[in-house]
Amino acid sequence: MALIVVISLMVVGGLNWLMNESWLIATQASGEDAFSYLIIEILQAVAIHSVAVAFIPLLLAFFRQTLASYVVLILMLSLYMLLITGLNAVGPAIAGLMIAAVAYAVFTKSVNLIRYFRAK
CATH class of the missing domain: 1.20.5 (Single alpha-helices involved in coiled-coils or other helix-helix interfaces)
Structure with missing residues (x-):
């Protein structure tokens, strides 16, 4: 079950980091406190989105349906990628x-x- 959470956190975190990279560079160059607020906002989004993505696969893993949980995780991550970036995966x-x-x-x-x- 921990592997599902790790995979979800890595993919969701990577996508959120890439989507907000230009904002991070701009706020870091400005030298204001907005950089730390943006980092906190990204971390909150990663936490909430990874829970939403991994909920059904974790539920399936709890009921000992490991293969189905990984299949659903792949499908949920591809749907998340479609919703966040617009790339159809x-x-x-x-x-x-x-x-x-x-x-x-x-x-x-x-x-x-x-x-x-x-x-x-």
Whole structure:
């Protein structure tokens, strides 16, 4: 469960940092107290958004649905990226998950086929 929280914090924090980087540079150059307030605002946004993103995956992990929790985490992070930056990462995330599912199915079927021929 801690890995879900760490992944969520890293992705949400990185996106918020990149979205506010120009504001950080401008307020740091001005030399006012606005820089510390902006850092606090970014940290608050990261905390709130990471809880919102990781809520359903953590709930699934609590009920011992680990694979489903990571799949939902990937989808939630791609939706968060779409809402925050406008970059559509939902389609590539779904395509990647589908490719991973097909690769897993092919791998397990090939292992079973190899075991079958070895037993003969």
